[in-house]
Amino acid sequence: MGLLRFTLNLRKLGVVKGYVWGTIAGGLGVLLTMLVRSAQGLDNSWSTLADSPWNVIVMFGSVAFTLGFLVGVGSMDDWIKWMLGRPGSDGHYHPKKGVPHWHRFFNMDTNHKVVGIQYGGLGILVLLLGGLLALIFRTELAEPGLQYIGEDTYNTYIGLHGQLMFVAVLLGVGAMANYLVPLMIGAQDMAFPRMNGFAFWINVPAATLLLLAIPAGGFDTGWTAYPPLSVMADLGMQLALVAVFILGFSSILGGMNLIVTIFMMRAPGMSLFRMPIFVWGVLATSLLQLTATQFIGLSFLMVSIERAADIPFFDPARGGDVTLYQHLFWFYSHPTVYIWILPGLGIISEILPVFARKPLFGYSFIALSSMAIAVMGYLVWAHHMFASAMDPFLRVPFMLTTLLIAVPTGIKFFSWLATLWEGKIRFATPMYFMIGSFMLFLLGGLTGPPSALVVTGLHLHDSHFVVAHFHITVFGGFVFAYFGAIYYWFPKITGRMYSEFLGKAHFGIMFVGFVTFALMLFRIGLLGMRRRIADYDPALGFDIYNTVATVAAFVAGFSILIMLANLAFSVVYGRRASHNPWRSRGLEWQIASPPPELNYSDLPQIVGNPYDYGLPGSVYAIVAPEDQVEDEGPPPEQIMPAKPALPAPATGD
Secondary structure, three states: OHHHHHHHHHHOOHHHHHHHHHHHHHHHHHHHHHHHHHHOOOOOOOOOOOOOOHHHHHHHHHHHHHHHHHHHHOOOHHHHHHHOOOOOOOOOOOOOOOOOHHHHHHOOOOOHHHHHHHHHHHHHHHHHHHHHHHHHHHHHHOOOOOOOOOHHHHHHHHHHHHHHHHHHHHHHHHHHHHHHHHHHHOOOOOOOHHHHHHHHHOHHHHHHHHHOOOOOOOOOOOOOOOOOHHHHOOHHHHHHHHHHHHHHHHHHHHHHHHHHHHHHOOOOOOOHHHOOHHHHHHHHHHHHHHHHHHHHHHHHHHHHHHHHHOOOOOOHHHOOOHHHHHHHHHHHHOHHHHHHHHHHHHHHHHHHHHHHOOOOOOHHHHHHHHHHHHHHHHHOHHHHHOOOOOOHHHHHHHHHHHHHOHHHHHHHHHHHHHHHOOOOOOOOHHHHHHHHHHHHHHHHHHOHHHHHOHHHHHHHOOEHHHHHHHHHHHHHHHHHHHHHHHHHHHHHHHOEOOOHHHHHHHHHHHHHHHHHHHHHHHHHHHOOOEOOOOOOOHHHOOHHHHHHHHHHHHHHHHHHHHHHHHHHHHHHHOOEOOOOOOOOOOHHHHOOOOOOOOOOOOOOEEOOOOOOOOOOOOOOEEOOOOOOOOOOOOOHHHOOOOOOOOOOOOOOO
16 A cells, blocks of 8 residues: 555655656657658658757657656646646645655645755756766776777767766756855845746756657767767757757746846845845856857757758858857856856855954955956866867967956965964864865866966877866865865755764865865876766876776765765754854845745845854844744853844835
């Protein structure tokens, strides 16, 4: 009976309905496309080769699958009812009798906290899949020769690894932004809650299509999908192109929603320069998402159309230009590095003062440096193209802008050091990850100029040195900060504490494993080993470094399993956390943990600065008496007075 009840419960899940509806819609889309082609006398024979007629069929079938999934999961219900003139839902969660609470996370939901957890859960799943592919092809590289997988499979795995990790980091950014921003600015939810849920669920069918690239023949282009290789690749390339195009809608809608929320829904008294630094990082990221995502969508769409309709956008023999693709691709794909990193740098700035018990040094400079990085991120894309057919004259200005972007980044480093200087530092697990993130991102920054300088960049281009630089920058700028943020806000999300021992073990094992991995890649890159190759000559001496790098990658991957076990156990059996275990001044910590459904019963008032730790009598926010919580042992500066009467609203005269 228990198994039967569990099966019946699964049938009620929106994600299950989504896959059922998506499969039906996708099948109908494929069938309809084949019928139209047959009526025109065109071939429909199955093939995964580049010139397969299934490039067109897959395009229309993928779009139909995505739309069917979104309808089935319920993300379009209210809009459809509105178009039909019927009343929709009130946008709030109403528990149903006999339905477990966990069902909420597998159904369409409009609450920003649920959506944030959905982003985080899917992000971790995609991260594990992408990491598994990396461990497979790293095992192949551990020794010379082909032992486990062939070259075609290797190329597919390495390309999918890049794209899956790309998606995983974007989902991680979405998780933190969706859960935290409304809490941090004193809002009850996002500006557009229904669009927020819709933007999340787009990712599920898109990620599914991306994984289907493997049985559809894979692709050999790497994650960048450069033509002419992407035009000549097997059918799996078409699925990957369509998947990334669909994923772009999530970034655009999510970025727009966050921008409106931040500008229009801040609590009374919260000027821009009283916002938490993390919100500044999310604002800069959202502006990039809103304005830059179209370019990767456009570049992937053009390749898809060239494959499906033989329109020669990138075929030089017929008037096309392959360099055009690189300009379109990197105009987004370099700013996307800052889409990942700016929230991570915001997390570091958010957590360091809490554990240093000192005011954040240079708040306004850190805030504005995030915006400066976002703007300058648009001016550096062509440093990826020094070895391309781009006009050689353009190398110099792009080299200079790439070096110049180190200035606003350096502001953050000096501010962090000044914040730590003579602080009363508490080394809990989140602080370990912040220090580790700080160190790795610094190393990533120091290894950036050799690639930015034309004279060394041409030598290092497409080598494992670039792979190491990219990984250490992303791990330092986001991944370590993200894991630290999970530990820091875990008591807020769940109301329970995790195991500090396992948290610190996760950090230590992951830090040692990842640093060893990166150093080995730097070394073989300097020795001349190219990336995206499945085999190498043993006489070149790469084998020992590749063996060590592979072992180190497995060690780092094992540490993530420790984190997952720690958090899964703590959700159920962890000790109850106090409402503000870190004694933070953050607005989100001044209410109960986990937060109520609508966060605040009344709008809080912002009366001070968010990072004035150690200043007697300093108060950041005043929340309604019914929202206030009492924790054991708060420091004097954390005690809040009773909420004063709010001034009468302006009459508008």
